[in-house]
Amino acid sequence: MRPWRFVVWLGVVSLLADFVYEGARSVTGPLLASLGASALVVGVVTGAGEAAALGLRLVSGPLADRTRRFWGLSIGGYALTVLSVPPLGVVGVLWAACALVIAERVGKAVRSPAKDTLLSHATAATGRGRGFAVHEAMDQVGALVGPLTVAGVLALSGGAYGPALGVLAVPGLVVLGLLFRLRARVPDPEAYERRAPAPPGAPRPDGRLPAAFWTYAAFTATTTAGFATFGVLSYHLVQRHLMTASWVPVLYAAAMAVDAVAALASGWLYDRIGPRVLAVLPVLAAAVPALAFTHTVALAVAGSLVWGAAVGIQESTLRATVADLVPSPRRATAYGFFAGVVGGASLAGGALTGALYGHSVPLLITVVAALQALALVLLAVTGPGRA
Template sequence: MRTVHPVASRPALSAWRFVTVFGVVSLLADFVYEGARSITGPLLASLGATGLVVGTVTGIGEAAALGLRLVSGPLADRTRRFWTWTIAGYALTVITVPLLGVVGTLWAAAALVVAERVGKAVRSPAKDTLLSHAASATGRGRGFAVHEALDQIGAVIGPLTVAGVLAVTGGDYTPALGVLALPGAATLALLVWLRVRVPDPASYEPDTRPAHRAGAGGGRLPAVFWHYCCFVALTMTGFATFGLISYHLVVGGLLPAAMVPLLYAAAMGADALAALASGWCYDRYGGRVLLSLPILSAAVAACAFAGGLGTVAAGVLLWGAAVGVQESTLRAAVADMVGPGRRASAYGVFAAGLGAAAAAGGVLTGWLYDVSAGVLVATVAGIQLLALTLAIVLKVCSAGDANVMARPGRQETRSP
């Protein structure tokens, strides 16, 4: 049975400090697994993998990272052991990554690659639920945005560190992946410290409104949540991947392959800035700011697949901005639609649907690119117009506005 903490209990850390420390945890974890993912393909190839094997292993890994959340989310809700799921997921990731550098067989490396992604599935619904409690006090948009911005710092530092170690060691994967054990250990140490300081982050969210309680203990997810998932899935179906954009850059002779990572790093910077901006706007103006996502997604295709290098570079920055909104404010809105008791389940369903739509979008945009860049741009524009229309007709982007307006700190958000 779950230990029920009194609503009046005061957390040892302020909500903002909790969000910031949790963001540093994600920064360190991204340092680890983004550093490893930047060389997964070459590492597997060095062990004898073919292109088919690399594609299959990474594909299975991504499917596990998203699909298994349909299981881990409801289990986290049922057991209420959110810290346990979070710590276990992070531990699986930070332990498997350094081992990649010492295994000498393809099957073992492939198993570790998939295991790292399973760790993502184990922790994500529980982690987002913990974060949503503290973000209810800071402003959910801003709380998730600050977390995402810190997260992306690690996503940049990790690959750059691995690349530097590979350059110094002449391409030796063992030290390049072994160095990631240091931020991995720091991840777990900081996470355990945070759990000891704030054992029950739900105390940040003492919402006892009847409507909130109705969705807190069980039952079905609200209809508006499913409408929201349809809107997001439709938007992602018409969203080009960076892999396709980088392919266009290199095949089209617009940029040398060695320069693509620098453009990607710039996109990650745009990601962080857009997350902060959209999060602030969400807390101030409500879910209507998410109507900008279909517009951004259409602009990505229009810029990235038309014109010269400058136009494509602008498309890449817009792509990064759209990802920033997807990774922060979209998640914040889920917490305003679903009560605490079903929130981890909602995050599991949301992530799985998002991943399936992103996969479908990658296939669709890749096929359309082979047909014609013009057809790709026109089709994406049509899909995003349909998504925008759906959101307006079903009012999915205003569903959580009542919670936004009622949150503590709303008045401060509106003050000059």
């Protein structure tokens, strides 16, 4: 299978998986609120979910490098995700719903370092920025269709979460079938990278993670610590009566469409100018609360779309940079440690925005702006270069 074809098929897997879990995430805030959750609980649970999705990669990343079982970990992680979502709409008690939200994110932690390493091998031949960007754009097709499907079923069922999330079992089963097929067709994706010429200045494998990787992780952690979760954004929209719960998935779908465009644009620029393109990320993150936590529908919607653009860069170009900074034998470990650092920042960001939202929105906006200014300084000081 040619490298681009492998990237596209792995993108189809991600598309269908995003159909499942982004469909669920689009209503996490209102669903938890319907079970009695406060803004702080929503912020902590969604932040903890992101922390689990990222922090547990400290284990799954080194495990993938040590065992080289990239396909097995990918399949196991996807299985946990697609099995956690359908019951979310019928459990009926807050603690169980919170556990399922976090379990879905744990599935992402299990699979992501291994899956990103598989993808990084193929993108060595296609161009890292473009390869990761195309994969992320395909992700967002699923992230667009999933929330729209949930919104449609919610509307038809009178707001019942059970049918809306139960329908997501179908694409989940297809995900698992495609993964087994891909593993049979491409058992050793690392062969793509072995055949590709090494870029000038590429790091040599010496058993350690490069210093540039750690400074880059510090920048990413800082900007993530000041980034609101969509759970808190959607909580604001529904609780302030700016939007009904059935319309929240539609807005989320629109944000995912913006995500795809931002990923493609930043990936294209990354292959031309390198990591300097990442300077736009703190600017977007600072704009999110200033727009989204207003009492004007148009501004709140604009803030949610800016949130989508920032997520597009986070999910594509940030990952591409890691692949260029770290050689193949330690890359899954690097993805794991990178995610672990950012996971702590995600938990802090979810709790921070949830707590400050309930206390003072102007203070929330000020604190986030200060964090993003610090992130810009770190990016300028550390200046991660192309490996």
